[in-house]
Amino acid sequence: MSIFTSKLWVFLVCLSGLLLSRAQAQRLAAGQLHTVAIYADGTLWAWGDNTFGQLGTGGATYQPTPVAIGPAATTWRSVSAGQDFTVAVRQDGTLWAWGANGQGQLGDGTIQGHVTPMPVDNVTTWVSVSAGWHHVVALRQDGTLWTWGDDGYGQLGTNGTGNRLRPTQVGSATWTSVSANYHQTIAIRQDGTLWAWGENGAGQLGTGDIISYKTPQPVGTATSWASVSAGNNHTVALRRDGSLWAWGTNGQGQLGTGDLLSYKTPQPIGTATTWTSVSAGNGHTVALRQDGTLWTWGYNYYGQLGTNSTTNQLLPTQVGTATTWQAIAAGWYHTIAQRLDGTLWDWGSNANGQLGIGTGMQLVPAALAMPGPWRAVSLGASHVAALRQDGALLTWGDNSAGQLGLGAGGPGAQLNPTTISAGTAWQAVATGQLHTMAVRQDGSLWTWGYNNQGQLGNGNLGSNQPTPTKIGTVTTWVSVSAGWYHSLALRQDGTLWAWGRNSLGQLGNGTTVVPSEPTQIGTATTWVSVSAGNNHSVALRQDGSLWAWGGNANGQLGTGISDTLYRTTPTQIGRAAWTSVAAGATHTVAVRQDGTLWTWGDNTSGQLGDGTTLAHATPRQVGSGTTWRAVAAGNSHSVALRQDGSLWAWGSNANGQLGTGTTTSQLSPTPVSGGGTWLFVAANSTNTAAVRADGTLWLWGYNGSGQLAQPNTSLVPQAIAGTPLGTTPSQTLAWQLVPNPAHGQVQVQGLSGAFTLRLFDGQGRLVRTATTPQVELAGLAPGLYLLHATATRATRALRLVVE
Numbered sequence: 001m002s003i004f005t006s007k008l009w010v011f012l013v014c015l016s017g018l019l020l021s022r023a024q025a026q027r028l029a030a031g032q033l034h035t036v037a038i039y040a041d042g043t044l045w046a047w048g049d050n051t052f053g054q055l056g057t058g059g060a061t062y063q064p065t066p067v068a069i070g071p072a073a074t075t076w077r078s079v080s081a082g083q084d085f086t087v088a089v090r091q092d093g094t095l096w097a098w099g100a101n102g103q104g105q106l107g108d109g110t111i112q113g114h115v116t117p118m119p120v121d122n123v124t125t126w127v128s129v130s131a132g133w134h135h136v137v138a139l140r141q142d143g144t145l146w147t148w149g150d151d152g153y154g155q156l157g158t159n160g161t162g163n164r165l166r167p168t169q170v171g172s173a174t175w176t177s178v179s180a181n182y183h184q185t186i187a188i189r190q191d192g193t194l195w196a197w198g199e200n201g202a203g204q205l206g207t208g209d210i211i212s213y214k215t216p217q218p219v220g221t222a223t224s225w226a227s228v229s230a231g232n233n234h235t236v237a238l239r240r241d242g243s244l245w246a247w248g249t250n251g252q253g254q255l256g257t258g259d260l261l262s263y264k265t266p267q268p269i270g271t272a273t274t275w276t277s278v279s280a281g282n283g284h285t286v287a288l289r290q291d292g293t294l295w296t297w298g299y300n301y302y303g304q305l306g307t308n309s310t311t312n313q314l315l316p317t318q319v320g321t322a323t324t325w326q327a328i329a330a331g332w333y334h335t336i337a338q339r340l341d342g343t344l345w346d347w348g349s350n351a352n353g354q355l356g357i358g359t360g361m362q363l364v365p366a367a368l369a370m371p372g373p374w375r376a377v378s379l380g381a382s383h384v385a386a387l388r389q390d391g392a393l394l395t396w397g398d399n400s401a402g403q404l405g406l407g408a409g410g411p412g413a414q415l416n417p418t419t420i421s422a423g424t425a426w427q428a429v430a431t432g433q434l435h436t437m438a439v440r441q442d443g444s445l446w447t448w449g450y451n452n453q454g455q456l457g458n459g460n461l462g463s464n465q466p467t468p469t470k471i472g473t474v475t476t477w478v479s480v481s482a483g484w485y486h487s488l489a490l491r492q493d494g495t496l497w498a499w500g501r502n503s504l505g506q507l508g509n510g511t512t513v514v515p516s517e518p519t520q521i522g523t524a525t526t527w528v529s530v531s532a533g534n535n536h537s538v539a540l541r542q543d544g545s546l547w548a549w550g551g552n553a554n555g556q557l558g559t560g561i562s563d564t565l566y567r568t569t570p571t572q573i574g575r576a577a578w579t580s581v582a583a584g585a586t587h588t589v590a591v592r593q594d595g596t597l598w599t600w601g602d603n604t605s606g607q608l609g610d611g612t613t614l615a616h617a618t619p620r621q622v623g624s625g626t627t628w629r630a631v632a633a634g635n636s637h638s639v640a641l642r643q644d645g646s647l648w649a650w651g652s653n654a655n656g657q658l659g660t661g662t663t664t665s666q667l668s669p670t671p672v673s674g675g676g677t678w679l680f681v682a683a684n685s686t687n688t689a690a691v692r693a694d695g696t697l698w699l700w701g702y703n704g705s706g707q708l709a710q711p712n713t714s715l716v717p718q719a720i721a722g723t724p725l726g727t728t729p730s731q732t733l734a735w736q737l738v739p740n741p742a743h744g745q746v747q748v749q750g751l752s753g754a755f756t757l758r759l760f761d762g763q764g765r766l767v768r769t770a771t772t773p774q775v776e777l778a779g780l781a782p783g784l785y786l787l788h789a790t791a792t793r794a795t796r797a798l799r800l801v802v803e
Helices: 009-016
Strands: 028-030 033-036 044-048 061-068 076-081 085-090 093-099 114-119 128-129 135-141 143-148 164-169 175-181 185-190 194-198 213-218 225-230 234-239 246-247 261-269 276-282 286-290 294-298 313-318 325-330 334-339 344-348 363-367 376-378 383-388 393-396 413-420 427-433 435-440 445-449 466-471 477-482 484-490 497-502 527-532 536-541 544-551 569-572 578-583 589-591 597-599 617-620 626-632 637-642 649-652 666-671 680-685 688-693 697-701 714-719 736-738 745-750 755-760 766-770 774-776 783-791 794-802
Touching: 009 093, 028 334, 033 076, 033 085, 044 597, 044 626, 061 376, 061 427, 085 128, 085 135, 093 484, 135 175, 135 185, 175 427, 185 234, 225 276, 234 276, 234 286, 246 334, 286 325, 286 334, 376 680, 376 688, 376 697, 383 427, 383 435, 413 794, 435 477, 484 527, 536 578, 536 589, 589 626, 589 637, 597 783, 637 680, 637 688, 766 774
Parallel strands: 076 128, 128 175, 175 225, 276 325, 427 477, 477 527, 527 578, 578 626, 626 680
Antiparallel strands: 028 033, 033 044, 044 061, 076 085, 085 093, 093 114, 128 135, 135 143, 143 164, 175 185, 185 194, 194 213, 225 234, 234 246, 246 261, 276 286, 286 294, 294 313, 325 334, 334 344, 344 363, 376 383, 383 393, 393 413, 427 435, 435 445, 445 466, 477 484, 484 497, 527 536, 536 544, 544 569, 578 589, 589 597, 597 617, 626 637, 637 649, 649 666, 680 688, 688 697, 697 714, 736 745, 745 774, 755 766, 755 783, 783 794
């Protein structure tokens, strides 16, 4: 919702005392309940609430993880998110909008909403855009300012002429930066003066009063303003000397003045003069300093400050110790930021999937899956199903029951990853013992493979399906989880559904009857995640509560006893708040909202990680760490991710499934070999699979059915190679830029065969292309650039500093 930028070359410009004379592009955008981002390759991705089509996916199904928007070849320059709509500028200067349009905020001359990006007009000179609650402001290359949409408070600046369905120019001045939020607009002219208009009930315009204005009004007399960001009812801005200023409402400490007093004129925030970027949310503020550190303050009920607490902060407070932050965006109750390596991190409320990480509320920054070859993986007994970032679904390994979905007469096993239903876009996948389930991006549910217990949900028992078969006509499925012979799924309305084997009540329907079609479990509409074990199930609700049902012979339900009295309906486990849970064969692993790790159930192989082999029938904390983020459970081993992206494993290791380079079992969490930053992990009886931040997919452990997609077993993580869009580390790790930093020319060493090089500047604009290893740099401004090197079946982004 706000205009902001924080690129390394901007740091250099600020340090040199030079004025940035043109509007800068916003690459991250946080709306009320959805998030949008432009990645380094220029592609646009969105996630979160989609009630009004604000994600641009072509439907209204919410997306808990990032989804690519528009054609893959399209490159975007700037994006902004309103309450329930999105606007963006492409590299060709065209302006696009989608989502709700009741106030004409899409600017296409109608009040008809759109679920895919639609052009606003035929102008090709747009450079940046900012969305308020229901209005939009945008700049063209000539510095003119244009507004449209809701004008209830005069926020369009056109002297109260009413809502506008098309872009309307505001005056004749030349502008360099603009920010819209809620019902107000703040902008900077080329002469460095600051102007504001719209609602002013809390003094957020900075004009010294609480009078709303229908035309631009000067904010003081300073002529050194560099950038500005409008929050709900407060405003923050930077001057060219690096000082930070704030004004408006301050009931949550969002101004950072150290008190709760509201101010009607700009107030200096501390004495620091090293601020480079700032973004204002609903009741909190986020900012960057020249040293790459990230600071937050204000409202923190949902953890949107990222300080590992929910306590409000009245002064700027540093988030972690990282010094590589480069871009930020503050949403209503969440925050998203980007580091210099291109990785995205977000935190705060995730009630509508706006964090894009598939889990609950985050109190500290959590890494978001980037657009690499892979984004998710699921392990069956001896087969694998994995999703690529482009929505393709691939399977490999054992196919004895048709679980690979390759059709009748398919091979008994498949060593090479093979695409299922080419051209189809998938969003979620889960594998059971011998069956597979997946959800398409249109919300439909598909299953295939073994069906002896009705686990496919197609109304039959005992009839296997070798090809994906659609289940019913419902198109609101969101996620799935497969046990050995039972299946669980969530719908968009938060309801929980189950089918298949039910001998121990693992479906949770209050009986042991086996339904062969999806059956709703209870009436609750607040389920957010679910995990199916061998004969038990666990799930989380929106309030963070943990529930379990099914078999309990090993205490895996966590009810306090190990007995043969299974539970046929969901039973709440304690009163703690949880963010991640995974059901193994006969044990359970989970993470609480405070980042602590807990386990219970069978511990014969040390899978509980508490240093013993003693079973526990209630949750027990593993160690004292408070930075755990996500978990996965195999039959007799467990794996977990920490907030720093490190991967840990423990329990049985007879097949090398811990990835430690040995077959020695571990009784406590042990780091997986090779380091790296990991985003997603899955486990089965003898294997582990995980996706790294660069999008590469890695597997290790047993390989009897070719599930490692290579001939041999591996005791350490091995990258999946030889698949379309895959990045094989052995090919790309040798690629390097020489020299770096560079001026005049840079060479990419290690390339061979046919390749393409594309160089992007700090705003994501393509500035150079080459098909030889040398890239000419003459005429480029000093700063940080990103070079994309693409060769056969391999791609990599390399950072370059131009001097």
